[in-house]
Amino acid sequence: MTVPALLAVGRRDLLAATGYGIVAGFGRVGGVARRIRPSDAPWILPESLLRDLPRIMELASVPGLAMAGVEGGAVSWTRSSGVLNATTRMPVQDDSVFPAASLGKPVFGYVVLRLVDEGKLDLDRPLAGYLRPDDLPADPNSDRVTARHVLSHTTGYRNWRGRADTRFVPDAAPGTRFGYSGEGFFWLERVVETITGRGVDRVMRDYLLRAGRDAKEHIRMVGGARCLDRVRT
Secondary structure, three states: OHHHHHHHHOOOHHHHHHHHEEEEEOOOOEEEEEOOOOOOOOOOOHHHHHOHHHHHHOOOOOOOOOOOEEEEEEEEEEEEEEEEEOOOOOOOOOOOOOHHHHHHHHHHHHHHHHHOOOOOOOOOOOOHHOOOOEEEEEEEHHHHEHHHHHHHOOOOOOOOOOOOOOOOOOOOHHHHHOOOOOOHHHHHHHHHHHHHOOHHHHHHHHOOOOOOOOOOEEEEOOOOOOOOOEOOO
């Protein structure tokens, strides 16, 4: 497929490619595909694009990729290509584990809203009223930060301070502007732990996972963000 031809791929194909793709890994090898639904399902990417996928990944410096389609609550189509590790050359499989990084934030946000529904957390109560971090200085803006501000990325905090000796204070008044902040989420995670008396990993499992499923989800903290990993049992 030429570059002009690739650019001419239909909107449905592009949406499917971005909607079902999860990228990670190191290196490149041929792909593995598994079909559960008929090949003429309208949302499945065309074979011409799938055959050219390794070359497109190389052009885009994407070393490993896995895609899946879900219908009716079940995985109905998968495709994988590339490798997970440049040294071992382990290929990406349908059940390969990928760190989801900040994709865990909306999942954590769902759990926060469940706590709100249960009356355990108030979206508009300042977080300092639940837990005041030791490094939180006396600052009127810091005292106003709420869970609503964190979930909408309007705390005024930077993403991360970068240095331990940098003061933990917002650069702007909460609620006045958008600014992506992982550190704000980290504070909210600690608040959730204080409210529930459990580690946030356990809270996530308790609210998200069901017994008797054919997969285990492992949630671990990486730099203040949650990684949602799916491992088959």
